[in-house]
Amino acid sequence: MSDSFREDGALALDWVASYLERVREFPVLSQVEPGALRAALPAAPPDEPESFSNVVSDLDSIILPGITHWQSPRFFAYFATTGSEPGVLAELLIAGLNQVGILWRTSPALQELEEVTVDWLRQLVGLPDEFRGHIEDTASTGVLAATIVARARQPDRRVLVCSEHAHSVADKAARLLDLELRKVPTDEEFRLRPDLLDADDACAVIATVGTTGMTAVDPVPEVAERCAAAGTWLHVDAAYAGAAAVCPELRHHFAGWELADSVGMNPHKWLGVPMDCSVLWTRRQDEFRSAFSLVPEFLRSPDDAVNLSEVSIPLGRRFRALKLWAVLRCYGRSGLQGRIREHLRLAGLFEGWVRDEAGWEVTAPRHFSLVCFRRDGSDEDNERLLERVNDSGEVFLSHTRFDDRYMLRLAVGNFRTTEDDVRLAWDVLRREAASL
Amino acid sequence: MSDSFREDGALALDWVASYLERVREFPVLSQVEPGALRAALPAAPPDEPESFSNVVSDLDSIILPGITHWQSPRFFAYFATTGSEPGVLAELLIAGLNQVGILWRTSPALQELEEVTVDWLRQLVGLPDEFRGHIEDTASTGVLAATIVARARQPDRRVLVCSEHAHSVADKAARLLDLELRKVPTDEEFRLRPDLLDADDACAVIATVGTTGMTAVDPVPEVAERCAAAGTWLHVDAAYAGAAAVCPELRHHFAGWELADSVGMNPHKWLGVPMDCSVLWTRRQDEFRSAFSLVPEFLRSPDDAVNLSEVSIPLGRRFRALKLWAVLRCYGRSGLQGRIREHLRLAGLFEGWVRDEAGWEVTAPRHFSLVCFRRDGSDEDNERLLERVNDSGEVFLSHTRFDDRYMLRLAVGNFRTTEDDVRLAWDVLRREAASL
Numbered sequence: 001m002s003d004s005f006r007e008d009g010a011l012a013l014d015w016v017a018s019y020l021e022r023v024r025e026f027p028v029l030s031q032v033e034p035g036a037l038r039a040a041l042p043a044a045p046p047d048e049p050e051s052f053s054n055v056v057s058d059l060d061s062i063i064l065p066g067i068t069h070w071q072s073p074r075f076f077a078y079f080a081t082t083g084s085e086p087g088v089l090a091e092l093l094i095a096g097l098n099q100v101g102i103l104w105r106t107s108p109a110l111q112e113l114e115e116v117t118v119d120w121l122r123q124l125v126g127l128p129d130e131f132r133g134h135i136e137d138t139a140s141t142g143v144l145a146a147t148i149v150a151r152a153r154q155p156d157r158r159v160l161v162c163s164e165h166a167h168s169v170a171d172k173a174a175r176l177l178d179l180e181l182r183k184v185p186t187d188e189e190f191r192l193r194p195d196l197l198d199a200d201d202a203c204a205v206i207a208t209v210g211t212t213g214m215t216a217v218d219p220v221p222e223v224a225e226r227c228a229a230a231g232t233w234l235h236v237d238a239a240y241a242g243a244a245a246v247c248p249e250l251r252h253h254f255a256g257w258e259l260a261d262s263v264g265m266n267p268h269k270w271l272g273v274p275m276d277c278s279v280l281w282t283r284r285q286d287e288f289r290s291a292f293s294l295v296p297e298f299l300r301s302p303d304d305a306v307n308l309s310e311v312s313i314p315l316g317r318r319f320r321a322l323k324l325w326a327v328l329r330c331y332g333r334s335g336l337q338g339r340i341r342e343h344l345r346l347a348g349l350f351e352g353w354v355r356d357e358a359g360w361e362v363t364a365p366r367h368f369s370l371v372c373f374r375r376d377g378s379d380e381d382n383e384r385l386l387e388r389v390n391d392s393g394e395v396f397l398s399h400t401r402f403d404d405r406y407m408l409r410l411a412v413g414n415f416r417t418t419e420d421d422v423r424l425a426w427d428v429l430r431r432e433a434a435s436l
Numbered sequence: 437m438s439d440s441f442r443e444d445g446a447l448a449l450d451w452v453a454s455y456l457e458r459v460r461e462f463p464v465l466s467q468v469e470p471g472a473l474r475a476a477l478p479a480a481p482p483d484e485p486e487s488f489s490n491v492v493s494d495l496d497s498i499i500l501p502g503i504t505h506w507q508s509p510r511f512f513a514y515f516a517t518t519g520s521e522p523g524v525l526a527e528l529l530i531a532g533l534n535q536v537g538i539l540w541r542t543s544p545a546l547q548e549l550e551e552v553t554v555d556w557l558r559q560l561v562g563l564p565d566e567f568r569g570h571i572e573d574t575a576s577t578g579v580l581a582a583t584i585v586a587r588a589r590q591p592d593r594r595v596l597v598c599s600e601h602a603h604s605v606a607d608k609a610a611r612l613l614d615l616e617l618r619k620v621p622t623d624e625e626f627r628l629r630p631d632l633l634d635a636d637d638a639c640a641v642i643a644t645v646g647t648t649g650m651t652a653v654d655p656v657p658e659v660a661e662r663c664a665a666a667g668t669w670l671h672v673d674a675a676y677a678g679a680a681a682v683c684p685e686l687r688h689h690f691a692g693w694e695l696a697d698s699v700g701m702n703p704h705k706w707l708g709v710p711m712d713c714s715v716l717w718t719r720r721q722d723e724f725r726s727a728f729s730l731v732p733e734f735l736r737s738p739d740d741a742v743n744l745s746e747v748s749i750p751l752g753r754r755f756r757a758l759k760l761w762a763v764l765r766c767y768g769r770s771g772l773q774g775r776i777r778e779h780l781r782l783a784g785l786f787e788g789w790v791r792d793e794a795g796w797e798v799t800a801p802r803h804f805s806l807v808c809f810r811r812d813g814s815d816e817d818n819e820r821l822l823e824r825v826n827d828s829g830e831v832f833l834s835h836t837r838f839d840d841r842y843m844l845r846l847a848v849g850n851f852r853t854t855e856d857d858v859r860l861a862w863d864v865l866r867r868e869a870a871s872l
Binding site: 004005006008009010012013014015016017019020029030032034035036037038041044045046047048049050051052054055056059063064065066067068070071078081082083085086087088089090091092093094095096097098099100102104105106107108109110112113115116120121123124137138139140141144148151155168169171172175176177178274275276291292294305313314315316317318319322325326328329330331332333334335 | 465480492517523549552559584605710712730750
């Protein structure tokens with residue numbers, strides 16, 4: 001097997017390089033019928049070994065048709081992401097080293113590089129240095145973990161609070177931990193209304209900077225003040241928007257997040273790190289450790305290293321820090337700022353086109369790289385429009401719905417997206433709208 | 437950036453190939469002092485982009501000294517693992533495609549390949565076809581998820597039961613879900629004693645096939661019978677040993693696991709899949725969906741696909757199925773059987789050497805590829821011996837302790853391990869013991 005590693009590796013590398021070179025050409029949303037891939041695969045595992053080149057050739061024939069191209073510069077759905085080149089290659093290094101981080105000694109490099117890179121990112125987004133961080137798989141796990149800590153410190157408070165626009169991970173965390181979820185109404189800009197926030201019986205409040213639907217920004221300073229008065233844990237969910245804090249001119253959106261007990265953001269969303277890499281910072285690492293560590297307090301000495309398994313759910317972790325390190329170095333502060341600014345410029349352009357065109361409407365304030373909009377007409381018309389746009393395969397957009405009002409969403413976030421790609425999205429939208 | 441992808445990729449590939457070629461030469465357990473890597477890295481992130489080749493050259497100078505070589509054939513600690521060649525290269529493909537599995541449409545290939553490969557693995561280990569599976573990051577998350585489902589169906593049963601040799605993930609799951617953990621005493625072979633098992637007030641019982649300390653095998657048929665009588669969820673944790681069920685002659689150890697409600701095993705342990713890949717099967721996927729899905733029952737039609745995010749904690753998932761697929765194909769049933777049989781042979785050899793040597797003792801029955809043993813003398817002597825062996829860097833072993841008795845553990849599990857490597861471990865042990 002290992003004799004052919006270099007040869008097989010060259011094959012895999014060439015496949016990925018050529019995939020990235022032609023990624024713009026594929027239908028962005030997979031056009032297969034449910035079950036097609038299942039039907040194309042043998043129902044039983046092979047008895048005898050096959051060559052790795054068989055796997056690679058099946059990528060083209062079997063796998064690619066079932067791929068929705070998150071790497072495409074014409075992917076504008078949900079939040080667009082990028083597995084950047086240094087991030088992709090770092091995954092090869094990570095797998096080659098195959099570290100399993102449990103205790104410090106099982107991989108000193110993993111433990112320390114995770115501490116360092118997460119701290120680099122903290123500096124990049126401007127959080128104070130009292131915050132300590134670690135990497136989770138996704139923000140779902142991060143919100144769950146923060147809620148576990150909050151509940152552990154106040155076990156008789158069985159309420160979790162968030163705005164009606166918070167991500168469904170809040171619903172999931174409450175359900176899994178058997179808490180009541182209380183949703184606070186929002187104002188005309190979809191922001192949590194702090195005057196309606198009652199945190200007194202809550203173990204935790206989740207405020208969001210950049211909600212999933214419309215990237216609304218909750219008034220974190222006011223929420224933090226109420227949480228402090230009520231002794232309630234505040235988690236700030238900046239899973240998507242957090243990346244924007246790399247740009248000083250966008251920091252005002254994040255005012256007050258330094259008052260949070262924990263803050264989450266996903267480098268796998270808007271910072272070029274391949275899936276998965278979600279960072280969770282906290283000012284209260286000691287409370288994370290109390291909640292998660294199985295080492296009793298009295299057995300610890302003050303200078304013990306905090307093993308990362310002691311502040312999170314899984315015992316073992318991948319060497320995810322290596323890809324965060326590669327991406328932060330290969331882009332640098334200026335490179336990341338450049339991409340985020342360009343995405344805001346492109347989203348601004350698109351927003352302008354929508355505003356200037358009769359029969360179209362921008363439906364939510366734009367703070368980052370997401371534009372919410374719709375065409376005059378019924379929700380069903382807009383729904384049909386989106387379906388036709390996505391069925392064309394030329395671009396992929398998604399939607400959201402609030403107060404039963406349907407909106408289209410165009411999220412710029414892929415590092416390879418150009419102005420032409422955004423213009424294409426607008427052309428396809430108008431073309432399909434005209435033909436409806 | 438993308439212009440240099442092929443060039444940077446060749447660099448990364450060459451680095452991994454050469455790492456794997458010389459992996460036997462490194463001190464297996466990292467010899468650095470705590471903080472060494474942190475001190476070698478800049479305290480602040482770079483402002484300007486660096487080349488990827490800088491990252492690669494820092495691997496040698498900064499990262500490698502802090503690596504504990506899980507890929508080394510002389511790694512015999514905990515449970516030895518392998519990031520096999522096809523698995524490593526599959527991670528490159530996974531990152532290149534950068535899929536985010538949320539709903540079926542976000543990656544039909546991810547969803548269906550995960551269903552198919554997990555079903556292939558089910559067939560390989562001989563579980564009945566009523567079991568449906570999905571991939572989690574680790575067995576910690578799998579046990580937590582199974583316990584969440586068990587608690588959701590019987591919310592007034594606030595007890596989780598396992599043997600005193602169950603993995604600490606049971607302690608963690610109970611803690612995180614606010615359940616009482618009841619540990620059942622074990623017999624002379626470290627097996628849960630079913631006659632002492634009271635499951636009546638428990639939401640779930642965890643039985644283990646291949647405990648972490650000594651690979652004991654709980655009497656699953658008797659445990660299952662008691663669980664059925666009490667209406668209690670049974671989770672079988674076969675995180676390490678489950679791979680052995682690929683060999684029909686070892687299936688007797690797994691008798692009764694087909695009666696479990698859920699079963700977990702880790703292809704990232706003994707099946708050559710790089711970290712992380714843990715499979716969770718269940719006969720009650722509907723109950724997983726009830727516990728985890730945010731889509732209310734009345735909104736579902738019977739033929740809806742089960743989105744994988746509806747049966748697990750995170751909303752988004754990596755395309756881990758691709759590496760499982762690559763490994764199952766490139767080894768095939770016969771290749772995996774061959775490696776597991778060879779590991780059992782090597783462990784048997786080592787066990788024989790220990791038995792035949794005066795002053796040494798085998799301390800637990802050997803069922804799989806783990807040998808528990810010690811040298812005559814005090815626990816402190818054995819502890820000192822292990823420290824010297826690991827400090828030599830030639831091999832890396834770990835230990836366990838039961839009833840305050842200290843044992844050394846040699847776990848064979850790396851695909852690259854040869855008889856010479858195992859013999860080296862024995863030589864180093866005897867050499868260090870003689871010099872103490």
